[in-house]
Amino acid sequence: MVKKQLIMEKASELFAKQGFKSTSVQQITEHCGMSKGAFYLSFNSKDELILALIEQYIRQATANFDYIVNNVNKERLLYDFYQETYHFFYKHANIAKIIIRETQYFSEELINKIRYYDRLNEKIIITMIERLYGDTVKDSKFDLLYCIKNFMTMYADLILFDNMELDIDILSRSLAEKTNLLANNITISFITEKQFELLNYKIDVEITKEEVIDVLEQSMEEMEESIVKESLMLLKQNLHEDKFSIAIVKGLIENIRNHPDCEWSTYLLRMYYQL
Amino acid sequence: MVKKQLIMEKASELFAKQGFKSTSVQQITEHCGMSKGAFYLSFNSKDELILALIEQYIRQATANFDYIVNNVNKERLLYDFYQETYHFFYKHANIAKIIIRETQYFSEELINKIRYYDRLNEKIIITMIERLYGDTVKDSKFDLLYCIKNFMTMYADLILFDNMELDIDILSRSLAEKTNLLANNITISFITEKQFELLNYKIDVEITKEEVIDVLEQSMEEMEESIVKESLMLLKQNLHEDKFSIAIVKGLIENIRNHPDCEWSTYLLRMYYQL
DNA sequence: TATAATAATGACTGATCGGTCAATTGTCAA
DNA sequence: TTGACAATTGACCGATCAGTCATTATTATA
Numbered sequence: 001m002v003k004k005q006l007i008m009e010k011a012s013e014l015f016a017k018q019g020f021k022s023t024s025v026q027q028i029t030e031h032c033g034m035s036k037g038a039f040y041l042s043f044n045s046k047d048e049l050i051l052a053l054i055e056q057y058i059r060q061a062t063a064n065f066d067y068i069v070n071n072v073n074k075e076r077l078l079y080d081f082y083q084e085t086y087h088f089f090y091k092h093a094n095i096a097k098i099i100i101r102e103t104q105y106f107s108e109e110l111i112n113k114i115r116y117y118d119r120l121n122e123k124i125i126i127t128m129i130e131r132l133y134g135d136t137v138k139d140s141k142f143d144l145l146y147c148i149k150n151f152m153t154m155y156a157d158l159i160l161f162d163n164m165e166l167d168i169d170i171l172s173r174s175l176a177e178k179t180n181l182l183a184n185n186i187t188i189s190f191i192t193e194k195q196f197e198l199l200n201y202k203i204d205v206e207i208t209k210e211e212v213i214d215v216l217e218q219s220m221e222e223m224e225e226s227i228v229k230e231s232l233m234l235l236k237q238n239l240h241e242d243k244f245s246i247a248i249v250k251g252l253i254e255n256i257r258n259h260p261d262c263e264w265s266t267y268l269l270r271m272y273y274q275l
Numbered sequence: 276m277v278k279k280q281l282i283m284e285k286a287s288e289l290f291a292k293q294g295f296k297s298t299s300v301q302q303i304t305e306h307c308g309m310s311k312g313a314f315y316l317s318f319n320s321k322d323e324l325i326l327a328l329i330e331q332y333i334r335q336a337t338a339n340f341d342y343i344v345n346n347v348n349k350e351r352l353l354y355d356f357y358q359e360t361y362h363f364f365y366k367h368a369n370i371a372k373i374i375i376r377e378t379q380y381f382s383e384e385l386i387n388k389i390r391y392y393d394r395l396n397e398k399i400i401i402t403m404i405e406r407l408y409g410d411t412v413k414d415s416k417f418d419l420l421y422c423i424k425n426f427m428t429m430y431a432d433l434i435l436f437d438n439m440e441l442d443i444d445i446l447s448r449s450l451a452e453k454t455n456l457l458a459n460n461i462t463i464s465f466i467t468e469k470q471f472e473l474l475n476y477k478i479d480v481e482i483t484k485e486e487v488i489d490v491l492e493q494s495m496e497e498m499e500e501s502i503v504k505e506s507l508m509l510l511k512q513n514l515h516e517d518k519f520s521i522a523i524v525k526g527l528i529e530n531i532r533n534h535p536d537c538e539w540s541t542y543l544l545r546m547y548y549q550l
Numbered sequence: 551t552a553t554a555a556t557a558a559t560g561a562c563t564g565a566t567c568g569g570t571c572a573a574t575t576g577t578c579a580a
Numbered sequence: 581t582t583g584a585c586a587a588t589t590g591a592c593c594g595a596t597c598a599g600t601c602a603t604t605a606t607t608a609t610a
Contacts, residue, residue, distance in 0.1 A: 019296075021294075024566075025567085025569080035589045035590060036568095036589080038589075039569095041587075105296070150426075150429050174461075174463040174465040178457060181456055181460050182453060182457070188445065188452045190430075190449040299598080309559090310559045310560060312558065312559055313557085313558055314599095316558075320598080321598065321599090552610085554607105554608085555606100555609090557606070558606085559604070562599105562600080563598105563600080563601105568596105571589105571590100571591100572589105574590100575588070578583105578585090579582105579585105580581100
């Protein structure tokens with residue numbers, strides 16, 4: 001629905017400027033040129049709107065990072081990873097601002113969602129670390145995870161709140177160098193695996209069949225008939241019946257991979273089938 | 276005034292738990308066991324309260340860091356610096372939470388105040404970097420600054436929002452190692468001095484005589500007669516007339532240095548007289 | 551004890567908010 | 581052109597909030 005997208009765009013602008021709590025539904029609808037009532041035809045509440053905004057953002061980021069970590073060759077990997085990070089900040093500055101500064105006012109449900117996605121992201125970063133450095137970072141793996149997560153947000157303030165134009169090429173190269181320096185030389189580890197897993201921080205996230213089916217159905221909604229839609233339907237069918245070979249499944253996933261509404265479906269399917 | 280401190284304490288608890296916007300003045304006064312009207316005898320508005328809370332926090336942090344950077348020997352410096360950082364988080368977790376997550380809802384005035392203090396802090400960190408590494412980090416100085424600032428908040432979430440008990444000794448040692456590693460090996464610098472100063476980020480902060488006098492007067496308020504109070508009065512007098520030698524001034528500053536209400540005065544005086 | 555001065559109270563105001571719903575407008579098939 | 585249906589509106593509701601101020605309680609003073 002176009003209406004929904006319009007609201008999400010205008011709302012993210014206002015939220016970023018004034019904060020979630022300080023932006024009224026009235027204001028949002030005024031900026032959209034519609035009445036207040038119309039808002040509640042697209043969303044059941046203000047909370048549902050912020051949830052949709054944030055979920056869209058995090059899902060896309062996660063899917064992008066996962067693709068890079070699993071497909072870019074080792075020499076370019078760190079560079080591409082940081083480049084994607086900061087490009088994403090520029091592209092989605094408004095929503096990034098909200099997530100960074102407003103978690104206080106989110107519902108319990110939304111906070112748990114964010115936590116869930118954060119763990120998926122940590123899993124992806126750990127995969128990257130293992131691909132790049134293997135066993136040599138066995139002890140410092142989780143220290144590195146925290147460093148990388150911090151490098152990712154290190155200059156975010158400059159982009160988001162100072163509107164600085166950063167040279168993302170040099171930035172990515174310098175962060176890649178820093179990461180390599182630390183990975184190859186750390187001797188004192190702070191976060192051990194035990195500690196990491198101990199405190200509710202388990203990195204293993206189960207992806208259930210029902211969850212995947214749910215997201216596939218969401219992707220199919222409002223999509224015109226096409227190869228992509230048919231692939232989605234077949235993939236959904238296979239989750240129910242499991243009749244296709246893994247090669248067919250993989251091919252079907254390739255079909256949907258580049259469709260803008262299928263990023264999250266692609267990611268979940270790849271996780272589910274462990275491709 | 277005791278009342279004011281009580282309000283600040285209870286309010287910081289509630290703000291940290293529910294957020295600034297979601298905590299009503301009514302709630303605060305209920306937690307203090309007083310009426311709503313009584314609140315407005317201590318503060319003119321809710322904004323004045325948050326300003327007082329944050330200013331107290333940042334001033335104390337800045338004064339502490341400044342002392343460490345200028346007085347601890349080079350071998351222990353980084354370790355002590357990070358230790359102080361994380362001890363401070365534990366001690367003032369409530370206010371730290373507010374500052375990290377709520378800047379959206381602060382007034383323009385308060386945001387500018389925070390920016391001002393942030394620059395003082397950057398100045399202190401740069402001083403530390405120069406003391407530790409001298410000319411060898413000429414080009415990467417500002418990159419290091421950002422790294423250190425990030426190391427300082429790297430594990431803050433674990434303390435503030437996950438209530439984890441961290442081993443600050445190992446933590447400080449591991450962060451000191453990381454800092455040294457980067458300082459001694461960085462070849463690609465991202466933030467140049469030019470760039471740093473270009474964008475309204477001038478690190479030089481003027482401290483005016485009037486500002487110092489103001490803060491001295493604040494420190495004197497509600498202080499019983501004592502050597503400390505007399506020293507404060509003499510220091511204030513000297514700012515007006517400038518009749519004491521620098522040795523006397525330094526001695527007077529030593530007198531007030533350890534009084535809990537004089538941390539900020541001490542810092543400003545030391546900056547003003549360049550001691 | 552009487553009186554003045556000060557401290558503390560909480561009902562009240564006006565404004566804003568998220569969300570609802572009866573009324574209005576727009577659409578389109580017959 | 582009509583009438584049935586769907587989309588859209590905005591006045592309205594109950595709730596909450598920051599801040600005020602006439603009133604009351606407490607303390608100091610004479």
